[in-house]
Amino acid sequence: MQRIDAHSHAVPPGWRKYCIELRWEKPDGMSSIPEWSIEAHMSLMDRAHILKSILSITSPGTYLSPGDTSLCRKITRETNSELANISALHRDRFGFFASLPLPDVEGSIAEIDYALDQLGAKGFATLTNTNGVYLGEPSLDGVFEKLNEGKAVVMIHPTTCQLCPSTHLQAAQQVRSMEVVPLPQYPRPVLEFFFDTARAVTHLILSKIVERNPDITFIVPHCGSVLPSVSERFTSYSTRVYGSNSISSDDVRRMFKTRFYFDLAGFPFPDQIHGILRFTDVSHLLYGTDFPFLPGDAVVDSAQRNDEEVQALFGAVGQRYIFSENARILLNLD
Numbered sequence: 001m002q003r004i005d006a007h008s009h010a011v012p013p014g015w016r017k018y019c020i021e022l023r024w025e026k027p028d029g030m031s032s033i034p035e036w037s038i039e040a041h042m043s044l045m046d047r048a049h050i051l052k053s054i055l056s057i058t059s060p061g062t063y064l065s066p067g068d069t070s071l072c073r074k075i076t077r078e079t080n081s082e083l084a085n086i087s088a089l090h091r092d093r094f095g096f097f098a099s100l101p102l103p104d105v106e107g108s109i110a111e112i113d114y115a116l117d118q119l120g121a122k123g124f125a126t127l128t129n130t131n132g133v134y135l136g137e138p139s140l141d142g143v144f145e146k147l148n149e150g151k152a153v154v155m156i157h158p159t160t161c162q163l164c165p166s167t168h169l170q171a172a173q174q175v176r177s178m179e180v181v182p183l184p185q186y187p188r189p190v191l192e193f194f195f196d197t198a199r200a201v202t203h204l205i206l207s208k209i210v211e212r213n214p215d216i217t218f219i220v221p222h223c224g225s226v227l228p229s230v231s232e233r234f235t236s237y238s239t240r241v242y243g244s245n246s247i248s249s250d251d252v253r254r255m256f257k258t259r260f261y262f263d264l265a266g267f268p269f270p271d272q273i274h275g276i277l278r279f280t281d282v283s284h285l286l287y288g289t290d291f292p293f294l295p296g297d298a299v300v301d302s303a304q305r306n307d308e309e310v311q312a313l314f315g316a317v318g319q320r321y322i323f324s325e326n327a328r329i330l331l332n333l334d
Contacts, residue, residue, distance in 0.1 A: 001307070001319060004327040005045070005053040007155070007221055007265040007288025010096075011036035012082035015057060018075050022064045028160050029187035034292040038086060042093055044296040048289070048303040051324065052333065055083050056097040056125035058293065059159035063101050063130045066177070076101040076111055084119035095331065097125040097155050100143070103133035108143045116150055122331045123153030123219075128200035132164030132177035136203030148213035153330060155219040156200060158193035189293070197225035202234050205247055210255055217330065219261045219286065223268035228275035256280050261330060263288035264322070267302075269309040282318040286327050 011033055019025055019033060026032060045053060062076040076099050083096035098115035100108040115121040124147065126135060133139065135156065147154060162177040183191070201220060204210050210218070220227065231252050238246040256279040264273070265288030276285075287306070289299045310319045327333065 001323055002049055002051040003287045003303070003323045004333065005050045005289050005291070006219065006261075006286040006327045006331075007263040008041070008053040008055060008291050009036075009058045009293060010041070010055040010083055010086065011292065012079065012086070014082055015062070015075070015079045018062075018064055018079075019060070024060045024064055027060045028189060028193075029181065029184065030189070034295075036292045038090065040296070041291065042090070044291055044299060045093065047296070047300050050289070052093055052095065053289075053291075054095045054097060054122055054327070054331065055086065056155060056157065057083070057099045058125075058157055059127060061102075061127045061130060061159065062099045063104070066131050069101075069104050069107060072101045072104060073107040073111070076107070077114070080111070080115055080119055080121070084121070087120070095122045095333065097121060097123045097153075099125055102126060102130040102143065103137075103140065105140065105142050109146045112143075112146050112150060112152070116152075122333075123155060125155045125157055127157055127159040128196040129159060129162055132162040134203050135200045136205075136207040136209050138207070141209070144209050144213050144216065148215045151215040151217075153217050153219065155221070156197065157221060158189075158197045158200075158225070160188045161192060161196050161199070194222065194225040197221065198227050198230055201225075201227055202230070205252060205255065206234065206238055208247070210259060211247075211251075214259075216259070217261065218259060219263060221263050221288065222266040223264055223272045224262045224276040224279070228279055231279070253279055257284065260284065261286050261326065264306065265290040265294075269305060273309075273313070282314050282321055283326060285322045286330070287323045 016033060057079055062079050063072045064075055065071045080098045087094045087096050098119065098121035100111050102108050128135060161180040163180055164177045197220065232249055235247055235249045235252055261284045262276050262280060263286040291299050310322055314322065
């Protein structure tokens with residue numbers, strides 16, 4: 001069965017060069033940035049029966065030089081243009097989510113307009129935090145208002161937890177933050193990515209960014225990370241701390257069923273899938289690979305396993321919606 005990959009990454013030459021020059025060549029505790037090319041990606045797509053891939057830039061994103069706002073804007077614009085060119089040259093195979101130079105609010109607002117109006121982005125890929133400024137912080141309200149105005153799709157992607165020397169946005173834009181690495185022997189995607197995803201989504205919900213911006217649709221990766229396990233906990237504490245201004249468990253369930261999609265990149269089977277299904281249904285699940293950060297052979301093996309598990313759990317119709325139709329509807333794909 002043909003698939004649309006809603007969670008795949010590109011490593012365009014310009015972005016790789018900036019990462020190496022600015023000392024991000026071993027991001028998130030990994031040994032290197034994986035090799036990538038258009039040809040290799042399309043070959044993988046053919047092997048895994050992927051009709052179209054939505055490309056995005058993963059961690060560490062494009063805000064690679066805190067303190068140099070103009071350079072970060074330049075990196076973001078050039079990287080988005082690279083992804084747009086790839087998508088234009090191979091329109092039938094690729095689309096893309098644009099990056100934003102967060103936490104630079106002015107630069108991000110300008111990039112939203114440019115990416116939607118000039119580049120044809122299908123949405124935006126935002127990291128859970130950028131230099132210690134988490135999605136949901138009041139300093140980013142203007143960015144989410146702009147995304148809401150454009151009825152944007154926002155894919156949330158995890159990165160390493162970071163602490164800024166100050167919560168003041170100006171400091172976050174000027175000083176490189178400190179990475180928080182409790183168990184440095186494990187690359188952050190092993191465990192910490194899940195926790196940073198939960199941290200960011202929880203903050204988006206409790207800060208009422210989701211509620212105040214009803215025209216944004218969010219994609220949460222990796223089958224919801226650990227959100228199914230902690231949602232009742234953070235809503236219960238919300239009730240105790242904020243009283244009548246809190247977010248209830250029912251509110252979160254409603255949001256997850258209407259405002260959020262969840263991709264199946266990673267290892268959702270045999271266990272993790274059952275947690276997210278307590279909060280959503282087949283209409284809000286998306287196929288994803290995480291290629292090239294999950295190598296090609298592993299993607300093919302995972303695709304075969306997904307075939308069996310999805311068919312058994314959802315049947316043929318549900319399988320078709322997860323593998324392609326949900327993404328087609330959400331992203332208005334031809």
